[in-house]
Amino acid sequence: MKADTAQELERIPLLVPDIPAPQYLLPWLEKVHAARHYSNFGPLVCELESRFAQQFALPQPQITTVANATLGLELVLQALALAPGSRILVPAFTFVATATAVLRAGHIPVLADVDAHSWLLTPDIARQACVGRQLDAVLAVATFGMPHDMQAWQQFEEETGIPVVIDAAAAYGSQWLQGAQGTLVFSLHATKSLPAIEGGVVVSSRPGLAAKVRQLSNFGINLDAGSGLPLGSLSATGTNAKMSEYHAAVCLASLQIWEQRSLQRKALHADLVAEMDRATGGLLGWQKPGAAGSIQAPALLCAQFPDEAARNQAEQGLTQANITTRRWYQPLLSDMAVLQQRCETLAVPNAQQLSRTLLGLPFFMDITPAQRARVAETVARSARRSGLREAPLATAAL
Ligand SMILES: Cc1ncc(COP(=O)(O)O)c(C=O)c1O
Known part of the structure; x- marks a missing residue:
């Protein structure tokens, strides 16, 4: 077994609650x-x-x-x-x-x-x-x-x-x-x-x-x-x-400690997005501000992949690398049997597209530079495997 196989890599969690000491x-x-x-x-x-x-x-x-x-x-x-x-x-x-x-x-x-x-x-x-x-x-x-x-x-x-x-x-x-x-x-x-x-x-x-x-x-x-x-x-x-x-x-x-923490959350989110963009050559999409502006204290990081195959490939690659992901808000409510019987569903093409392409990535205050680089490199490697485009390798400078 190679030294860097998944079993030997420390697990990177998805979220770590940030509770006052x-x-x-x-x-x-x-x-x-x-x-x-x-x-x-x-x-x-x-x-x-x-x-x-x-x-x-x-x-x-x-x-x-x-x-x-x-x-x-x-x-x-x-x-x-x-x-x-x-x-x-x-x-x-x-x-x-x-x-x-x-x-x-x-x-x-x-x-x-x-x-x-x-x-x-x-x-x-x-x-x-x-x-x-x-x-x-x-x-x-x-x-x-x-x-x-x-x-x-x-x-x-x-x-x-x-x-x-x-x-x-x-x-x-x-x-x-x-x-x-x-x-x-x-x-x-x-x-x-x-x-x-x-x-x-x-x-x-x-x-x-x-x-x-x-x-x-x-x-x-x-x-x-x-x-x-x-x-x-x-x-x-x-x-x-x-x-x-x-x-x-x-x-x-x-x-x-909220003021300080919210600024840190916002800065961390911006940094992680920039790192992922650099690592993947801008392959990923991100939630855009609505008419009332942007998120001030992000609690998660959710990336949009160009298509379902790329999302699934990244999800698989991250799991193999012992990095935790989550398909946030998926399946859609309209795809859950318990709810289907009790809800009325309108046409939801955008929601369906999101449910095929979104993946939650690790986001927590104490994420280390090494963990950040591992996530970005793994996503970039999966992107290259899905043949979407030649994404540059993430570097240690991340
Ligand atoms: C959109 C939305 N509504 C409701 C809830 C439920 O919140 P609570 O855990 O406080 O009941 C959540 C929890 O994450 C949520 O994301």
Whole structure:
């Protein structure tokens, strides 16, 4: 066996969570311990919500934390009080949670295409989907953190009367309301740019929506003495989707280092793209900024290959070289048997093309120069094997 065969090469992971070190967590954990308050909207959850309220320049009642973004999406849909079985437009190219939230809220996902460049379900795509078809809401996704143009979505809402929610799971730091009306749901999962380990935050300018989500996240129990309902009685069938004080502690510690980390993430992403472009002679494509600009705190690296054969060849080459890859958001929702039975699918040619050509490559803060060079060289070698074009060898200067 040659010295450089896969078995002997150290494994390169796809993602490595970037969680604050214990010394950053400790002061927050001491506050939790001192307060003896561990869940049920404790002081740290309230402090975190107040920080988010400042960032989004909204009154605190328009922000609520949740246990994760999946439950946040489900509760936002429940709080919109759509008729059961409403038809919700979602992109076919997204993480499964976008669709499961719709189904679990009792509605029908209508799977739409995405833009070929930004990989977003845009207001124009939604407008076309409305022609000759009843739609009751849109759940657009900030794909891999790419922000949506909220002014454009507000205009869509005003034109059509159809409410829009943005699944901004990966878009913390990139997606803002930009002075428009809107509802955003962020994930604070361990793999995201602002980790709480598990967690989410709902931001909404829609009157009363975040407060309703907060109530639903606490089983639906009425805690408002002025609501006309007895205190402690059930106002709706909610669930338990509260964020614990321990998760808020991790998130507050993450916020302390967020500015620096987001800049590092952005710089790393740009460097890796440049390295891959040099190594492959510009063979790969990358997600392009949409109308609201680019991703500010990338959490992954997703390359587009010229065709399916080249993607598969690279995937195989990387696996053999002990480098972890992932077909992000694949298969498409429209290609999953469990969902096919319960969704309506529109024509999704761009999403299909993405599902044939995208491959997630390693992206994590501590990736070493040697690991970076190994990934770039392996992709370049696979590209040469697929005979796409003569790509120059990656050099040690990478
Ligand atoms: C688009 C999208 N929606 C929802 C989720 C679910 O987020 P959470 O893990 O916080 O439930 C994810 C997770 O990666 C996602 O990418």
